[in-house]
Amino acid sequence: MAFPEYEFPWPDEFMKGPQWRDEPGVTGKTPVRSFLRFGIDIDGTISRAPKHFQRLINALMDAGNTVYIITARDAGRREETEELLASLRIRYHYLIMKPIEWPYTIPDFKVEVILEKDIHMLIDDEEENCWAVELRTPCLAVHMLPAPIVSEEFEGLGHHVWAEETWEQQAKDLTQ
Numbered sequence: 001m002a003f004p005e006y007e008f009p010w011p012d013e014f015m016k017g018p019q020w021r022d023e024p025g026v027t028g029k030t031p032v033r034s035f036l037r038f039g040i041d042i043d044g045t046i047s048r049a050p051k052h053f054q055r056l057i058n059a060l061m062d063a064g065n066t067v068y069i070i071t072a073r074d075a076g077r078r079e080e081t082e083e084l085l086a087s088l089r090i091r092y093h094y095l096i097m098k099p100i101e102w103p104y105t106i107p108d109f110k111v112e113v114i115l116e117k118d119i120h121m122l123i124d125d126e127e128e129n130c131w132a133v134e135l136r137t138p139c140l141a142v143h144m145l146p147a148p149i150v151s152e153e154f155e156g157l158g159h160h161v162w163a164e165e166t167w168e169q170q171a172k173d174l175t176q
């Protein structure tokens, strides 16, 4: 089955504009060095921690990786889904949606997409999907756990994570 790839629908300037990039806490992650294809689920995953995924996806894409959003929402919900991702300021290369006539299960859908697009890592909140992908594909499945609210005792750590100083300097500060 050839799943259509819906490209990121917004113009480049919009995607690179300040509304996508310059919020506190969004920039500054050190990107990974290898080029990989990542698959990320929406409901229960991105929707549960949009800020976290915005940051992760920006770092992955800036480093040259390819990001597929893989959702079991059916293709009839494309417009609504593109708008949701835009409202959460989530960038991606391709959106893959479950075909309206898909005759098999959701784990089957995820497995088929992973194999067809040769995805290296899937992030999903359904254990069923993760296990199907783990057992039937070479792709690594990562189970999305909810990110806990930052407790007060850890708030001070933010200074070291986001400050405009080198990692060496930060490491030195932390050990003093």
Ligand SMILES: [Mg+2]
Binding pocket: 041, 042, 043, 044, 045, 124, 125, 126
């Ligand atoms: Mg999900």
